[in-house]
Amino acid sequence: MLMGAFGRKGCGKTSLMVQSCLYLAGRGRLIFAYDPMHQFPDANRFDFEGFEAVETVPSLVAFSDCEPDDVAQLALSTGDCIFACDEADLLCSPNVWYSEAARNIARRGRHYRVGMILTGLRFANVHRDIAALADVLALFHTEDEEDVRRIERRVGRVYADHVTGLSQGEFLAHPFRQLARLGLDGAEAQARPLP
Numbered sequence: 001m002l003m004g005a006f007g008r009k010g011c012g013k014t015s016l017m018v019q020s021c022l023y024l025a026g027r028g029r030l031i032f033a034y035d036p037m038h039q040f041p042d043a044n045r046f047d048f049e050g051f052e053a054v055e056t057v058p059s060l061v062a063f064s065d066c067e068p069d070d071v072a073q074l075a076l077s078t079g080d081c082i083f084a085c086d087e088a089d090l091l092c093s094p095n096v097w098y099s100e101a102a103r104n105i106a107r108r109g110r111h112y113r114v115g116m117i118l119t120g121l122r123f124a125n126v127h128r129d130i131a132a133l134a135d136v137l138a139l140f141h142t143e144d145e146e147d148v149r150r151i152e153r154r155v156g157r158v159y160a161d162h163v164t165g166l167s168q169g170e171f172l173a174h175p176f177r178q179l180a181r182l183g184l185d186g187a188e189a190q191a192r193p194l195p
Helices: 013-026 068-078 100-112 128-133 145-155 157-163
Strands: 002-006 030-034 060-063 081-085 114-120 136-139 170-174 178-181 190-193
Touching (some): 002 013, 068 100, 100 114, 145 157, 157 170
Antiparallel strands (some): 136 170, 170 178, 178 190
């Protein structure tokens, strides 16, 4: 599974990533998160140096004392897990991968049962592999014309027409053709079909 959440700052991307990881960890999936900003409050934190993935590892493991490529390599070598990274631009640009391990997860992770959950400010600034291969896209508010054009090319006009009018916590879920709202500040999460 490759999931990406994209949109302007403060719109809810990181909250969605954290909620998704907690949900998956609660169902027994092993999550390795690159988390230098400590966005995962319930994560088990380890120092990367000296860490060994063993069967007793908790479901959600966060690292903040290393590079994102280190965590991606750990996920790829461990297998049967998910790599989470806030800010995809640490891993790639539109045409260049900075992390060979993240590139391998995006392109071939399914063969190792390794997924990836990413966030990014700009859909137009992530590698085209992510845009083309993502199983799930959560598109939050953006007004940037280049982002809107790339969204239209990747997922269609109906998404591009709606993405500029979203409020904080709202996102378009592709391929589900839904407008969703995060459960923020105690509010219940909601989803409805796009018109």
